[in-house]
Amino acid sequence: DAKTTQPPSMDCAEGRAANLPCNHSTISGNEYVYWYRQIHSQGPQYIIHGLKNNETNEMASLIITEDRKSSTLILPHATLRDTAVYYCIVRVSSNDYKLSFGAGTTVTVRA
Amino acid sequence: GAVVSQHPSRVICKSGTSVKIECRSLDFQATTMFWYRQFPKQSLMLMATSNEGSKATYEQGVEKDKFLINHASLTLSTLTVTSAHPEDSSFYICSARGRLAVSYEQYFGPGTRLTVT
Numbered sequence: 109d110a111k112t113t114q115p116p117s118m119d120c121a122e123g124r125a126a127n128l129p130c131n132h133s134t135i136s137g138n139e140y141v142y143w144y145r146q147i148h149s150q151g152p153q154y155i156i157h158g159l160k161n162n163e164t165n166e167m168a169s170l171i172i173t174e175d176r177k178s179s180t181l182i183l184p185h186a187t188l189r190d191t192a193v194y195y196c197i198v199r200v201s202s203n204d205y206k207l208s209f210g211a212g213t214t215v216t217v218r219a
Numbered sequence: 220g221a222v223v224s225q226h227p228s229r230v231i232c233k234s235g236t237s238v239k240i241e242c243r244s245l246d247f248q249a250t251t252m253f254w255y256r257q258f259p260k261q262s263l264m265l266m267a268t269s270n271e272g273s274k275a276t277y278e279q280g281v282e283k284d285k286f287l288i289n290h291a292s293l294t295l296s297t298l299t300v301t302s303a304h305p306e307d308s309s310f311y312i313c314s315a316r317g318r319l320a321v322s323y324e325q326y327f328g329p330g331t332r333l334t335v336t
Contacts, residue, residue, distance in 0.1 A: 146263075149310070149330065149332070150329055150330060151223075151312045151314070151327030151328050151329050151330050152263065152312070152314075152327045153327065154324075154325070154326075195262070205251065205253075205316055205325060206253065206265055206268060207253075207263075207265070207314075207325065208265070209255075209262045209263040209264075210262060211262050212262060
């Protein structure tokens with residue numbers, strides 16, 4: 109599975125959009141981009157995933173560049189409860205479903 | 220989404236003893252369960268994958284005789300840390316997939332914090 113690079117931390121203001129970048133320059137054509145988050149001392153939570161088209165659900169939007177070498181997770185209106193570590197994971201959809209977690213981005217939402 | 224529970228949520232044990240952690244899928248049949256370990260300020264590290272009725276597959280560097288995994292039913296997997304040592308103190312998290320799950324459907328438990336004294 110391709111390796112991802114994320115900034116170690118970022119702050120954002122409550123009520124504003126939070127844009128979380130992820131670089132995956134070695135991504136293969138059949139690899140999806142997944143985002144999970146982990147609130148302190150809890151298990152990870154699935155957020156969203158995509159292959160090449162932009163995706164949106166009730167939690168977030170995922171913007172994938174045309175060359176697929178990077179993506180951005182957008183939390184449209186960050187709340188204090190969105191403070192968490194956010195993991196960008198790239199993997200082949202049809203493999204053994206194992207998830208390889210990197211260091212992630214620690215997002216702190218401030219009032 | 221589906222619910223996965225873990226028991227206990229916290230456990231303290233003495234060095235040299237064994238401790239069992241349970242992972243249950245409460246409202247679906249989990250054909251595959253994963254066990255992760257997370258040390259403070261570090262990311263999750265996959266330890267092993269277990270399929271119901273089969274022996275677990277361990278990741279490189281994980282001692283299968285020390286971390287015993289049993290997945291005897293479609294709703295329960297257990298991780299037993301044998302002869303625990305202080306360096307085994309960690310946050311243990313399980314996740315589960317169902318039989319008809321699509322690619323992203325992997326549900327995580329709340330984790331078990333193990334402290335070995």
